[in-house]
Amino acid sequence: MASDITAGLELDRALLDRTGTAERVAGVLRDRITEGFFPPGTRLSEEAIGAALGISRNTLREAFRLLSHERLLVHQLNRGVFVRVLTAEDVIDLYRVRRLVECAAVRQAKPADPDVLPALRDAVAEGELALREARWRDIGTANMRFHCAIGRLAGSPRVDELMGHVVAELRLVFHVMKNPRAFHEPYVARNREILGRLDAGDNAGAERLLATYLDDAEAQLLHAYSPPET
């Protein structure tokens, strides 16, 4: 049954009610989607989920709107909302955006950005640790954190939000892939390499590595990616 999705909601409800219910519900659903509990293509029934979470349909619809705007859900008129199924074109466009944003962020990064370099180091280290301990899923998560931190080199809240959405969409792609381990594994070392260039102040070199990184990842993803039919 889908009643497990209420886990942890009651507690939040009790304390710190400074946020609306719709946002909170959206947060719960967002987690369930990005962790694969609701695979791409799943229809999210208003009635079922509303009943499971103990909220009204009005409130739930507001949460759906939020997630639709983040591109995690698609809204078909009079048919309901579905967990997004990304096409190959989506993957291509996502990597177009990543190339544009991440490369530009690296290029214009100040030599010693005291704020995000630690975040980059943490992400790389965490990826390496997850690799040693064979926690394959965590490798992907660390990877995402690394590239979000890359985006943060731009020093722009709006770019940060954009990267967050891009990463969330990429997770949808990963969930319809058969072997996420083979995909994420080789990039741990390459992240370390990029970090090295950034540490040395060699932004141009880092950008070049990042560009080929993204090209490779996109090609590999498109090859291994088989989008389920609608």
Place this chain on the structure above:
Amino acid sequence: MASDITAGLELDRALLDRTGTAERVAGVLRDRITEGFFPPGTRLSEEAIGAALGISRNTLREAFRLLSHERLLVHQLNRGVFVRVLTAEDVIDLYRVRRLVECAAVRQAKPADPDVLPALRDAVAEGELALREARWRDIGTANMRFHCAIGRLAGSPRVDELMGHVVAELRLVFHVMKNPRAFHEPYVARNREILGRLDAGDNAGAERLLATYLDDAEAQLLHAYSPPET
């Protein structure tokens, strides 16, 4: 009175109802906001607007939610929604994003992009025409269209959407400025100049012009910009 905002809604309602009411209402409100009918800082009462548009509060709240996510409205818990008032930091960040995205789009543009070059030419010509005919507001609109077309050089739907949102936010800035004419006027010629470089295949030159363009505009904007207190 605020009942004029229903203009054009009834007709749409009759034909082509392929879009939900919330989206349609959001469209109406978006127009009213970007055209300055609802200036930044205005509180949008659920009851008043719902009555004026003849829709229920639940539906209106969905429209509010959509516009909040586009950053045109801000939602304060138990206080309602307000037309966004941008701070100087917002202006700075918007130009950070523009520099990053527009410059990158220009840099990686293919020499002869047959799709967007006409759009760029149209926007420049329209700006020059509006300048000759002293339609100051239209100069700003043409300006926006030019830079949206610049973004389209990236060939990415997601970048297009990002630029659309950035431009919508910039309109909020312009509405709290005292003299929009003096601001927009000088940039008509500079747009023509950038277009010339792109036409000649000189992407690097175009990018350089664009960068100084954005630096100048940001500085001028920050100087002339006095955000109203909350």
Place this chain on the structure above:
DNA sequence: GCATATTTGTCCGTATGTATA
């Protein structure tokens, strides 16, 4: 500082329209 009025947050019941078996 207090009491009142207003407005939002949330939920419910229902009628209508739409898609699908």
Place this chain on the structure above:
DNA sequence: CTATACATACGGACAAATATG
């Protein structure tokens, strides 16, 4: 083509928070 299931949109209700005097 009919029937069923579901989303859409409305209106009303009440609690909670906020604004006002």
